[in-house]
Amino acid sequence: MNPIMSKSDAAALVVAARIRRGVTWAEIAGEIGAPVVWTTAALLGQHPMTEEQARRVCEFLGLEEAVAESLRLQPARGADPALMSDPTIYRFAEALSVYGPALKELIHEEFGDGIMSAINFRVDVSRRPDPDGDRVVVTFDGKFLDYRW
Incomplete structure (x- = not known):
């Protein structure tokens, strides 16, 4: 076999x-x-x-x-460390390192104490024309999961 x-x-x-x-x-x-x-x-x-x-x-x-x-196999999810050297993937990490704390604060302010699910999750990518050069629009759409104490 x-x-x-x-x-x-x-x-x-x-x-x-x-x-x-x-x-x-x-x-x-x-x-x-x-x-x-x-x-x-x-x-x-x-x-x-x-x-x-x-x-x-x-x-x-x-x-x-x-x-x-x-x-059909279950994956070992997550990024291969070698992928972080790819410029496109690195820019996502860079954007989250810059904006992640602000997004976290805004999520907590709007929804309360919890997280956005990456399991119950949708993501989309599209192009938006712009006179200064087309824009990449990435939408993360995750269910809010409140912490329960």
Whole structure:
């Protein structure tokens, strides 16, 4: 019996197949009927897919069953420290280090003592035209969870 393919190896095969076939992440998400950001994160190894989702993605991209098997596994979530050197990812960390304390204060002021869930969570990315250069709009939409003492 062959060992299970790692999520990072499966992700690399998904990315290569997507590029080779000339399809977008949005097209893949449409194929499985799931949000594009969630689908992309799942295919990059951060969420488990259902058997049906994994099968459909692999059929769509022409990938083998070993990839589908890996896509169904529970991930070890979180950022690989090497990813923090990527400029796009680092800018998110930088933005949160600058604005995180203010956002925390504003959340507490508006909602009370608690946190924004990253489990019951939606995220979206879009483009907004601007005369000084297009803007990236990232929306985090998390359920408020109050601390209960």
